[in-house]
Amino acid sequence: MERWAERQEVVSIQWIAHALRRQWKWVATGVVLGVALALAIVLFGERRYEAEAKILVETPTGMGLGGGSGLAALLGGGASELNTQAEVLTVRPLLEKVRQDAGIDEPYRDFAQRFRATPVRNTNIVEIRASDSTAEGAQRLAQLWAQRYLEHVRTLYEQNPSTLVEKLSRELDSQEQRLQTVSQRLTAFLKRRQMVAPEEELTKAVEKYADLLEQARNLEAQRLALERQIDAIQNELQRQPRFYEATRNLAIPPEVQALNTKIAELEIQRSGLLQEFQPNAPEVKILEEQIAQAKREREQILARAVDQQFLTLAKQEAVNPVYQELLKGLLEARSNLQATEATRAVLQRQQAQFEQLFRQTPDTMAEYADLKRQYEAALTVWTEKVRAYEQARAQQLIGKLSPILLQPPALPDRPVFPRPVLSTGLGIVLGLMLGIFLALGAAFRTRTLVDRWEVERLLGVPVLLEARGALPPAQVQLLGWQLRALGGGEVWRSAAVMPLAAHAKPLAQQIAGAFQHATVHETEANLPAVPSTNGALTLLTASPDAPAVLDAERLILIAPKGYTLDDATHRMLQQTGDRLVGVILIEEGRA
Template identity: 25%
Template sequence: MNVANPSLEYRTRPSEDLLSGASNEDNIPPIRRYIRIALRWRYVMIGSVVGCLLLGLVVTLLMKPKYTASSTIEISRESERVTKFQGVDREASEADQEFYQTQYGLLKSRSLSERVAQQLRLVNDPKFFEMFGVSSDEDGAFAQAGGRYTVQGRTARLRIAGEVLRRNFAVTPAQLSRLVEIRFTSRSPDFSAKIANAYAENFIQTNLERKIQATSYGRDLLQRQLAQAKERLDESQRQLVRYASAQRIINLPGQPTAQGGTSERSLVADELQSLNAVLTQATADRIQAEALYREQGRAGASGDALRNQAINALRQRRAELASDYQRMMVQFEPGYAPARAIKAQIDQLDKSVSREEARVTGSAEAAYRQASRREAELSARVEALKSSFLDLRTRSIRYNIFQQEVDTNRALYDALLQRYKEIGVAGGVGINNVIVVDPAVVPDSPSSPRIFLNLALALLVGIGLGSILAFALEQLDEAITDPSEVERLLGLPLLGTVPKIVNAEPREALLDRKSALVEAYLAIQTSLAFATEHGVPRSLAVTSTRPAEGKSTTALALATMLARAGQRVVLVDGDMRSPSVHMLAGVGHEIGLSNYLTGYDNLNSIIFPVDDLGLSIITAGPLPPNAAELLTGNRLSILVERLLESFDNVIIDSPPVMGLADAPLIASRVEGVIYAVESHQIRSSQVKAAIARLRGSHARIFGSVLTKFESKKASYGYGYEYGYSYGREDK
């Protein structure tokens, strides 16, 4: 045959094929690997799923029904503060979730649960503890006297009742809202609704109590600070008055300030301001009087004279008389009596005008001198007041410091007083940010057990447990389930794979030339043609790790295939402990190998032809007491040499390797060994140990044959059975 088997390339390139064999598994996609593991251990996974489903169904049917009641409350964030005093309250930002997490924690607090238990009188209710299966012997808290619980155990019972409520209580906040759902689960629907409503009511009450308590703390703090501020204000005021009295600083109340107080002004400053205004007016009067005085002329041309009515009347009269006198002078002499009379009147009028003008001029001078004296006096007074004011300013520096301290203490006192009043008002109002939106109602249907949910969970658990078991078994399983694992795990080239034969004897399968067994061993024969330089080894042994792995069938099948190829083949049963070749060939083993090894030389008498298979056999012969002693001599080597003179191939069915010395002894007498490995059964660690023992005896191993292979059980099956069944119909 000229057909090359790729598996034989391992003999010439062992390291490369080993790497490729290892990488073949690594190249498999993880999903395919997991699917094949699941298919291989499918019965384990199915059993796990079915068991979990049955267990879930039984547990669900045995569970007592429970009822869940829920009430909904709204928790608003407090955006406003009761007071503006720093430290009394803290304003929460819109993005601050700390407030709501705190509220959820308060709902789950131990104190609230114990408050509910105490309000509903659950501490002394035996039915409550019996409902939740609380042991009546725990801590001696349930001791009874006269059919009632004792008072001594009340504290312990309260703690236990609170823990029971907390275990069956749940807080579920609604996403992106201020609504919170309070749930309680028990065996009684009425009790569940009562507890849920009690939780909501008691949470609102405790919230109000905390606010009142916090307000009381703030009021007490402000009251203490208010007393201290009042004491500081009184002391600063007394200090200011003492200093003002000592320095004789007198201030008058002024205009109200923007801060709500009043400004003060000193008496000296007020007087200086007034005198300064009077001095300014006096200076103006003096300047005006001086101007009038300077305007007086000797001809009576002053403004006052021109405006004087008496002088103007005298001047008018004189002008009239002067006119009459001039007319008379035209006709008469100055001595004329009427003329002299008119002249006398004119002279008298001139004297009168002069006297009036002198009087007017004297009055202006007197007014000027009086204004000058008054200005000088006021100026002197102002200068004196300026000196006094400067001295007062020097003495008022410390006074102002005391005044500022008084103002500061008064402002702080007023602010604290205002806040104290606000806290008093807020404490009486009792603002609450928690309201009940939907009170709990008695549930109509139980919340648990939920059979479909439990079965779904049981299914998931079963799948998970089955997967874990499948992966664990896959890791723990050392059986060779795939042909590619032979080279990767054992380091031996794979000569071929032999399918498992069901409902047929090996001899019958070999007689059917279209059977899968024949096809498999024909492929193995082809692989052996490349095992040595001269083709199929002339002498070889077939062994395995333990009995019943298919080594005898392999030896018989190889001998049959070689015989059908025209070779003269003899099959020697080397297993003198548990012979089987005589049964496969249908002959007895009264005489055979053991006879020859003990000195019997008639070779032809121990060779039996098998006509239907076309080969000859040598049975094991009578079973010796110790087969290993017979194999230690050179009789087996002589037998092989004599058989090769008459036959083309000598095949020895060797005993298993583990625990026996026969197989290494036989392997050292032939060209090499074919190692039969049973798939799905033998552990790879045992095979490695057996191969190491063979190699320790310097035996040559041509390769391995994977026997009893079932493709459906393969971890990474490649459809091996397709080649064996091609062209045949399943009967």
């Protein structure tokens, strides 16, 4: 079952149409008022003429309006240049000059509303419009505005590049000082650490350290081999005949020890050079020649020492050749062992130096990275400043922004306000809106039951039937079905039929009599009988002489069309709530 109480809060389109049809006089009144207002404006309104001019905005060479360079945006070029020029056209200093030239004495706010500047889309043109009460005045204002704008903008853009160059020059000097300070700090750090390229030097140091470890392992293996060789030679000497006791205490000459140290140092220098140069480089060749010369001198000294010892033996006794060769091999082995140990000592000192360097490397590289980052940042900013300065200088040499008056203002041939057709059309629309508003307001204020839409709006219940007199049996039977659909016989079983006018009483008595004992008299043969599965449906006539109305559960109203509810009756009917089932409308004067 449809909830009629909810429909009371909803304004339907059908009701609006019926309301406007009934209140057409208000609609017509609104339209007439709108047309009258439009005619008054057309006839008596102040004429406004508008003169139009067009200005072409030319940019310097290489700086189109669509360019995206930083300098173009700074100087006014770029995609927003036309909007910038439109704003420049409406600045107060420019319009004040125009007002002085035109000799118009009115507040600035009102004077500024005479001018409009609009960029023409996808072009380099700005369209300007100036209005006045006469065509000649509008043309003169537009001419003065365009002339003053050209003078103003040229002066403005002539001063702007010089100011920009000076500003960039000061910023460039400041950035150069900062760059110089960071560079001095970085240079002092490199001098203090005795470095030129820390990353490359660290890489080379790691490679040298790895080479030193490899050399140390090789020298250790060589030392062990020489010690075993010396032990073997000494054992063999003990088995040979002892002709000269002094041979046991034969020592390596000091000259050989000095040469061994020299050879070790030259070998280490040669290893370092091989990391930077090819083996056939002149520097490497020179060191190899020095090493070979030192080895030859060492062999000569050892040979002379052995010959001198055996020369003393030869004066006393015959020389044992085997003993002499073993003694010579022993001297050479001890000399090589001493040279190996000297080389190991030098390598250990260098290894310790590298390890100390590696322990200091994290702090050193962190400080160097920070200084380098500061230097690179300062250098980047300085480079950008130099580029901007050079572009500003080039802009100063190339030229300035140059607006050109493309289309001078012409004398307007008709006013822009008022326009008869537009004003009349707007008046009709506004009048129609006003008339509709008044018509709806009048319709909302009325409480006349004229049709089903008004009944639903005022009482929130449906119209059960619209009658022209006594009801035929078929309509009575259909009314019974409607009441059943609205809960009759199930939710409620009795209802009072109340006529709101005297000539509606016979119809109320007919309907009440038809449902007096839950039967419908003279039922139509082609319509099904009204079911009564949940009990009888009884209708009672409500009148001052019928006290049985108090026993009714629901209320049905019978009102003539055009019946007006007073305030008291309307409030009482609204307070009945769901007990009011519906309304039966009858034609005026019929029962």
